[in-house]
Amino acid sequence: LAKTTQPISMDSYEGQEVNITCSHNNxxxxxxxxxxxxxxxxxxxxxxxxxxxKVTNEVASLFIPADRKSSTLxxxxxxxxxxxxxxxxxxxxxAGNMLTFGGGTRLMVKP
Amino acid sequence: xxxxxxxxxxxxxxxxxxxxxxxxxxxxxVSLFWYQQALGQGPEFLTYFQNExxxxxxxxxxxxxxxxxxxxxxxTLKIQRTQQEDSAVYxxxxxxxxxxxxxxxxxxxxxxxxx
Numbered sequence: 001l002a003k004t005t006q007p008i009s010m011d012s013y014e015g016q017e018v019n020i021t022c023s024h025n026n027x028x029x030x031x032x033x034x035x036x037x038x039x040x041x042x043x044x045x046x047x048x049x050x051x052x053x054k055v056t057n058e059v060a061s062l063f064i065p066a067d068r069k070s071s072t073l074x075x076x077x078x079x080x081x082x083x084x085x086x087x088x089x090x091x092x093x094x095a096g097n098m099l100t101f102g103g104g105t106r107l108m109v110k111p
Numbered sequence: 112x113x114x115x116x117x118x119x120x121x122x123x124x125x126x127x128x129x130x131x132x133x134x135x136x137x138x139x140x141v142s143l144f145w146y147q148q149a150l151g152q153g154p155e156f157l158t159y160f161q162n163e164x165x166x167x168x169x170x171x172x173x174x175x176x177x178x179x180x181x182x183x184x185x186x187t188l189k190i191q192r193t194q195q196e197d198s199a200v201y202x203x204x205x206x207x208x209x210x211x212x213x214x215x216x217x218x219x220x221x222x223x224x225x226x
């Protein structure tokens with residue numbers, strides 16, 4: 001499985017756009033990129049998934065450059081409730097079913 | 112609809128005791144996963160079921176850990192002779208039939224503390 005590297009922590013303020021970048025230099029052709037969010041005392045929650053270019057849903061956008069060696073999760077206009085740990089995962093949907101989490105990025109949104 | 116539920120939410124065990132952790136997946140979800148999350152770290156895979164079949168148990172840390180899903184719905188993770196290093200949050204997740212998505216639905220976890 002491709003190894004992912006993301007910042008340990010980030011700070012932001014309410015109303016700002018937050019971009020969290022994940023490096024995955026060894027991503028394979030069949031690998032997808034997925035992001036999960038985890039609040040304290042809760043299980044992780046799926047945010048977004050993509051393969052290339054840009055994906056947008058009601059929660060976030062995911063930007064993936066052509067070489068796919070990195071990806072950026074973009075959270076528009078964050079609020080205090082977006083304070084959480086964000087995990088970047090890379091894997092082949094067809095090769096096994098388990099999720100491999102790294103250490104994640106702890107996002108702190110301040111008033 | 113109802114999500115994944117786990118019980119108990121908190122469990123304190125004395126070293127050497129056996130514990131059983133329960134997971135109720137989303138109704139109809141074929142796949143069920145158990146993960147272990149140590150404090151300050153990301154979840155780590157323990158084992159995976161498709162219906163009642165345990166297809167992967169490569170993540171179970173020792174033979175003290177045992178999981179079952181006898182009727183393809185509720186699952187139980189059992190830890191025998193608990194040790195302090197077993198203290199962690201145990202997360203259960205379920206997933207629909209194989210789809211073009213990595214989305215798994217997680218329960219709130221059971222926090223196990225071994226004293």
